[in-house]
Amino acid sequence: GRRMIDASTVKAYVELHIEQGPVMLARKFPTAVVTGIRGNLRHRAIMCRGEAGHSGTVPRWLRRDAVFAVADLLVRLDEHWMRLLERGLDLVVTAGVIGTDPNEHAISRIPGEVAFSFEVRSQSFETLEAFYELFRSECRAVSDLRHVKFEFDDRVYAEPARMDEALVRKLVAASDKLGLPTETLASGAGHDAAVFANAGIPSAMIFVRNANGSHNPAEAMDLDDFMQGVELMHAFAVEGP
Missing domain, CATH: 3.30.70.360 (Alpha-Beta Plaits)
Structure with missing residues (x-):
C-alpha cells in the first residue's frame, strides 16, 4: 500500500506488546526485549x-x-x-x-x-x-x-524483520538499570514493528509476560508486569534512541 509518512523523518518505532506465547511465564520474565519477528x-x-x-x-x-x-x-x-x-x-x-x-x-x-x-x-x-x-x-x-x-x-x-541492533542494546541496558531481565526473545507472531522495520525505520519491541497465550479467553496479564514494561519504555524514551 501507499506510505502515509516519509520514513526518513522517523527516528525510531518502539512497540510495547504482550508476549503471545508461554516462554516468559516459564522463565519468570516480567519483560523481555525482542530481537526479531518471524x-x-x-x-x-x-x-x-x-x-x-x-x-x-x-x-x-x-x-x-x-x-x-x-x-x-x-x-x-x-x-x-x-x-x-x-x-x-x-x-x-x-x-x-x-x-x-x-x-x-x-x-x-x-x-x-x-x-x-x-x-x-x-x-x-x-x-x-x-x-x-x-x-x-x-x-x-x-x-x-x-x-x-x-x-x-x-x-x-x-517477510521476517530484524529489530534494530542499536535499539535492542539500549533496551537491554535500560532493563539492566531497572533490574529487569536482560535476555532477549524472538517474536513468533507478526507485529506492526515488522512493517516499520521493513520500511527502513529503526524498530524495537518490548514484550510483557502474559499467561495462557493470546487469542484465548483465559489469557491474563498482571498489571505490575505491564507497568514494568511501561517503565522500561519510559527509561528508553528519556535517554532517546
Whole structure:
C-alpha cells in the first residue's frame, strides 16, 4: 500500500506488546526485549489426492491412501524440524488445518482426498526458503512411495524483520538499570514493528509476560508486569534512541 509518512523523518518505532506465547511465564520474565519477528511461508490449502476404496477389500500394497500419505509427510517434516533445531536454527512448523471431505468420509472408506494447510516461520529468510525446499522434496518422495498427488495453491509469504541492533542494546541496558531481565526473545507472531522495520525505520519491541497465550479467553496479564514494561519504555524514551 501507499506510505502515509516519509520514513526518513522517523527516528525510531518502539512497540510495547504482550508476549503471545508461554516462554516468559516459564522463565519468570516480567519483560523481555525482542530481537526479531518471524516471517512465514504458507499454503492455505494443499490437496493430497489418492484413491478412495473400501477399507476391507484393498490390501496395503494397492492402496493410495491420502491420510496415510499426509501423515507420512508430516512425520518426515517433523524429523527435519528437530534436526534443524539441534543445529541452532530458528524455526516453527505447523499444519493447523487438515481434513477429509465430510460429505465423503466414512470409517469403512479409504480416504481419496485430504486438504491441509502448511506454515513455516523463522526470523531467517534463508531458513524459510531452505525448509520450503525440503517440504517440496518430501512431497515428491511421498507421492512416489504412496502413489498420491499433491496439488498446491498459491504460496503466501510474510517477510521476517530484524529489530534494530542499536535499539535492542539500549533496551537491554535500560532493563539492566531497572533490574529487569536482560535476555532477549524472538517474536513468533507478526507485529506492526515488522512493517516499520521493513520500511527502513529503526524498530524495537518490548514484550510483557502474559499467561495462557493470546487469542484465548483465559489469557491474563498482571498489571505490575505491564507497568514494568511501561517503565522500561519510559527509561528508553528519556535517554532517546
